[in-house]
Every structure is written in C-alpha cells, then in structure tokens.
Amino acid sequence: MRSFGAQFKEYRESYLNITQTEAAAALNMKKESLSQYERDHRNFPPEDYKLAREIFQIPDDYFIAMVTGVPLKSVRAKEQSLPEVTKDLRVSYQDHFLEQFEDVILQNDEMRELIALVALLDKKYQRQLLNTFKGFTSLYQNEITKNERLKKELDECKRQSKA
Template identity: 45%
Template sequence: MHFGKQFKEYREEYLRMKQLEAALELNIEPAALSNYERNERGFPNDLLPIVKETFDIPNDYFLAMVLGDPLKSVRNPEVSQPIKALEVKERYMDSFIDRHRQLFEDSAELREFVTLASTLTEKDRRIFLNSNKSLLTLIHKHSRE
C-alpha cells in the first residue's frame, strides 16, 4: 500500500504541516506515523477514515492516495498548484479550528498564550513556541510513564 508515502506528500505539499502535528492530530505516536510514511509499516485500514476526516481530504485526493496514484494526476490543470494547495490548507485549518474551538473558549490561559505569541517577531515567536513545545513534549512523555 502506498498510502503512507502519498499522505506524506499531501501533508507536506498541501497542508504544509509537520509530522509531529499530524501525529498529534491523529492521536498516534510520531514514530508510528514516520514508519507509515516511509512504508516501513502499512497504514492501518481503521486509521484511513480518521485521516480523511481529520485533515478534510477531498475525495479525489483521498482515492488517489489509497490507490497509490500520483497526486498530480488529480490536479485540475486549470487551477494552479499553489491555489489548490491554499484551498486544501484553508479547509484543513477551518476543520482544525472547529475541532479545537471549545479548548480556546474554555481556556483563558490558552488565549493569553496565543495573544502573547502574536506580539513577538516571527523569529522570537518561533523560539518561544519551540521552547514551549519541547517542554510540553517532556511533560507528555513523563505523564505516560
């Protein structure tokens, strides 16, 4: 099955998403997703509908991914690749925001965190977010032990 390789291409090229974010969205270990994307392990069939729904993958792209067809074969030649990628990313972001809306509504701390991050320069924001991501990764790992 070529789904893992196809998903990686879709994730990187269309969603511009890092593997860790995708793994967290799917509630699987990043190492497992890495194995699926390198085709070292087959993508579990029960995970396929979750992937489609989580990332709001259009039917034509999803079918190409399942069949192992090149994603470029589904592209409409009348729509430029950057425009199609932007449309797909916007659909995913809308879906992401809908899924996590309650977290933002319920957490003043999270809203404050995002507000603080938004005041930083892009470089400082990247440092700030990566530092906090590292801390959260440690906490998450520790809580599983």
C-alpha cells in the same frame, strides 16, 4: 505504486503544509508511528484511512489517488494550478482545525493569554518560544506516561501482596 503512507506525507507536506507532529496529534498517534508509515517502514492501518480523510478533509479524488497510489500531482492537474489547489486544501484544513480546537481556546484563559503573548513577539522569537514550549510539553507527556506506568506497577504489587 506508492503506499498510502507516502501519499499521505506528500499531501500533508505539499498541500496542507503541516508538520508530522501536528498530523500525528490530530490522528491520535505517536509521531514516530506516523513517521514509520510515511517512510514505508510500517503499513498505514487501513482502518485509519477514513479517520485521516475526515480529519484532514481530504477530497474524494485525492483520497482515491492516495489509496490507489496514483501520483497526487496528476489529480486535478487540468482543472486548477497546484498553488490554487494547495491554498484551497490548506484553508479547508485550517478551518476544520480551528473548529476542532475552538473550545480549548475559548474556554481556557491561560491558552488565550499564551496566544496573545506569543502574538506580540517577532516571528523569530515566536518560533523559538513555541519550539521551547513543544520541548517542555514532550517532557511533561513523558513524565505523565512514566508516572502512570509506575502507578500501575505499584497497584499490581499491592494487589499481589494482598493475594
């Protein structure tokens, strides 16, 4: 029987065609944690099943297969071809994704400008720029985490010195 994490990986890759980073961000978890769940190094938390189902708009029959370990390719095998199913699920997820982040795009001049600038580039350069941007974002997040940790330690030291 396949674990929920392995089933989720198959669904994410084969049906939604989204990256692990994107999925982890949507689930509000670290990419490393999701990787461990998908590789069966840790069990996917059952309390996150419902969250994954809602965020990724997983249809009932696929969700039941994921929970029970039934191969996803056997679901709807007789009704639709895999490309049709994949397209439908991907479109559903993309619609949900756009709804989820619509405010970020519409209310942020810099985001709209960035999207417009990236759209002007060739596909090759789009990927290069966006991968560079992801790298900078990761460094930035690490610095924020480090600064927050240092601030907590400093506050704790101040509190202890007053006592």
